[in-house]
Amino acid sequence: MSPYDPSAFPPFAVTVDLVVLTVRRHALCALVVRRGEQPFQGRWALPGGFVRGDEDLAAAAARELAEETGLCAHDPADPGLGNGAHLEQLATYGDPKRDPRMRVVSVAHLVLAPDLPAPRAGGDANSARWAPVDELLPVGDPASEGLAFDHATILADGVERARSKIEYSSLATAFCPPEFTVGELRRVYEAVWGVALDPRNFHRKVTGTPGFLVPAGGTTTRQGGRPAQLFRAGGATLLNPPMLRPEV
Amino acid sequence: MSPYDPSAFPPFAVTVDLVVLTVRRHALCALVVRRGEQPFQGRWALPGGFVRGDEDLAAAAARELAEETGLCAHDPADPGLGNGAHLEQLATYGDPKRDPRMRVVSVAHLVLAPDLPAPRAGGDANSARWAPVDELLPVGDPASEGLAFDHATILADGVERARSKIEYSSLATAFCPPEFTVGELRRVYEAVWGVALDPRNFHRKVTGTPGFLVPAGGTTTRQGGRPAQLFRAGGATLLNPPMLRPEV
């Protein structure tokens, strides 16, 4: 077979879908948009869109992210202007039946963002929202009347990736503003993992892990109680030793 | 914009590329095939091919694998007939310039296989071989005159995935025959990580990790020395505690 004979391969549409996660009010939340068209009209879905003809996959994801949220992600390969959001490729979904209309292969990306004021989807506040992932992924969750298409599966994979990745990397800081306290970082871990952590041991652990945090100089009392030191994310990306997630 | 107006998205070709890893003679090796056509004619490349119109991505990868090696992979989602090989999606590569002829998005998959007699690529033994990854990924390695296309990058990502994944999962057993000794498993870790491990502590660790290994009953002396117990892979997929890779 001649591999590049156009008749040798079928036409595919390639899209990017985004799992945009943040921590709001002590809960892990994902960005979802309301579908305006068939199929799944009126249902919530992950933001996303078509990859352009001259565009890299990561660039398409960053463009969609900016269009939906105004966020400028810096993916590691392209350390752009970014305001702190982290972008990475998640996985690719290509079941022939995942879109009833045509063959669509979707390259899902994961974005971790600090808490943002409010999503804007073309200025229409009613068509985009932050939703706690627990509401989007109910109990048995294999695509049970929740998100459109296979987006519940994609979201679950993204959440699982985030949960495991903050164990051995400093990515949890991507959920925090540029300057943050140890307590705020701890509440990120607690929200993402859904567990309670000992504040004393957590403090010792993160301040003792080389490269994780660097003091920013000031203090804040925005959480009440004794003023807490402010930190920035240190240069380390891989944590050694890793943060330990308590047993289930 | 109407998302499904055919003029709204450009045509993509979607392929799967395979990083097939095995351990031969104490070295981590990858399967490569020689290209018969332009571009990169005569150069070594990862095996792969087009995804068919009605085929899932994992199915396409499994089909290509069978065509190139005769292996039947069982991917976790489809626990097929498989003879032990492990298949998982690796990442997707879609740089607009990665193929000079047209826009090709490649969904790379990672396969871990036990040592196999010899590759067969259409019966032509001269066009497929196992090559030590150290030879395929020389020093500076950003695509420096080695593999075709961006396959050096893909291979490097696959090797890195394998190296990290055997830390916290039981995947190293996928490099072993159905029954194997602790020493054979240790030599897998040593080859993949490129380090020497203490045989005594390794033995205690793997036999003490619940679900990792189950005794198969017999013994063997195929390595010389005192007969060693034979084991099979246990049911556990995630190792707790993980295997610790020594510092660099």
Place this chain on the structure above:
DNA sequence: TCAAAAGTGTTCCTGCTACACCCATGG
């Protein structure tokens, strides 16, 4: 003065490392 959150000290215990030592086979 009290509640709340930040941070430190200390004790216990698990689990890894290093290495001494014994076991069972082939040559």
Place this chain on the structure above:
DNA sequence: CCATGGGTGTAGCAGGAACACTTTTGA
């Protein structure tokens, strides 16, 4: 007998878990 790899025992040490205790603010 000896070389080779398989397997066990044990001492020392690093680091996590649990928790008592002190510090510094706002109300």
